[in-house]
Amino acid sequence: EASTNVGEEIDYTITGIEPGAGITQATDDTLSEYENLAGWEQEISSTAAMLTELENAINNEEPIIVAGWSPHYKFAKFDLKYLEDPKGVYGDVEYIGTIVRKDLKEEMPEAYTILDRFQWEADDMESVMLDAQNMDFEEAAQQWVDENQETVAKWTEGVDPVDGTSIELVLTPWDTERSSANVAKIVLEQQGFNVTLTPVDPAVMFKAIATGDGDASLAPWLPATHGAFFEEFEGEFDDLGENLIGAKIGLVVPTYMDINSIEDLEP
Ligand code: PBE
Structure with missing residues (x-):
């Protein structure tokens, strides 16, 4: 046949x-x-x-x-x-990485430390994405944070609270990144930050961190999906490594x- x-x-x-x-x-x-x-x-x-x-x-x-x-x-x-x-x-198989603007470590060491430690599993992200089918991402992220206090405590351990410092997280407009950005937002807000989330295209996301227009992003998919942008702006941002392993x-x-x-x- x-x-x-x-x-x-x-x-x-x-x-x-x-x-x-x-x-x-x-x-x-x-x-x-x-x-x-x-x-x-x-x-x-x-x-x-x-x-x-x-x-x-x-x-x-x-x-x-x-x-x-x-x-x-x-x-x-x-x-x-x-x-x-x-x-x-x-x-x-890829990882999702965290990049931050060059001066973040010096200017906002508390945020830098938390973002550097932010790491979770594909299952965690999927549970937020799934919950967000029936509620908004903020609510789904809050639920994950409430249920994962031990993980969150590891990210924030020993970090001094701040008093309303503004920080802008740049993300891309997909559910994966809405999940990570909203979890990071809640964790940083618990620490006293005033967090803005800005969704943009991948090219704009890398440029924003490279120029310092945005403070940090948990959205790069590497090494392949956003590899060309990563290389274009390499050296103009701090690479904090993976926040999730096992993307594809x-x-x-x-x-x-x-x-x-x-x-x-x-x-
Ligand atoms: N995605 C989800 C994005 C990154 C996250 C795979 C659709 C992309 O292709 O840029």
């Missing part, structure tokens, strides 16, 4: 997300680096639109290929798999689809 041509069924289109996302660039790179994807396109729209299309396809058991990432609740909600990426365009991006399909690798796709 001849295998069905998935490409034809989905109009040779990968369902992407926002234009400024690192994964959008990685998907464009994938389309140009895999010869079998000649003629394929990425449909760029929004995360919400991608999730709606994914859900519709699954409800009808139709084929679909989306630009996907984890941690994300879509893996808990649906049966999904990553397509193998033998050329490694999407990178391997790639092409994601429902498990009922009979393909396993990007190389299985036909031109």
Whole structure:
């Protein structure tokens, strides 16, 4: 029996997300680096639109290929798999890092110490993301902080309280980063900081920290997803290393689809 041509069924289109996302660039790179994807396109729209299309396809058991990432609740909600990426365009398992502006250590040592210690697991982030399906992120983050006082105490141990110092955290506009930023906001506010959260595109996020317009960010996905921005501004910010290990991006399909690798796709 001849295998069905998935490409034809989905109009040779990968369902992407926002234009400024690192994964959008990685998907464009994938389309140009895999010869079998000649003629394929990425449909760029929004995360919400991608999730709606994914859900519709699954409800009808139709084929679909989306630009996907984890941690994300879509893996808990649906049966999904990553397509193998033998050329490694999407990178391997990643970490989410913390970067701060150059003078933060000197000017706000209390915040620097807490941000430097801020580290959690994919499960923690996922629980905030999942709760935030039914409440706002601030509430979900507060719930996580209430339930994880021991972890929070390790981040804040021995740090002096401050009296209303303003600090601006720059994030990117995805649920993963809304989760970490809102948890960091609550922890810093408990310490006496006055915290502003500013969501921007990844390129703007790196630039804001490099120029000192923003104080810190827990949002870089590295080494691949935001690697080009990281390199562009390297040396102009302080790199505090990972805050979460085990992130991933790639092409994601429902498990009922009979393909396993990007190389299985036909031109
Ligand atoms: N994401 C989620 C973002 C970073 C966090 C994978 C959609 C991106 O591609 O830039």
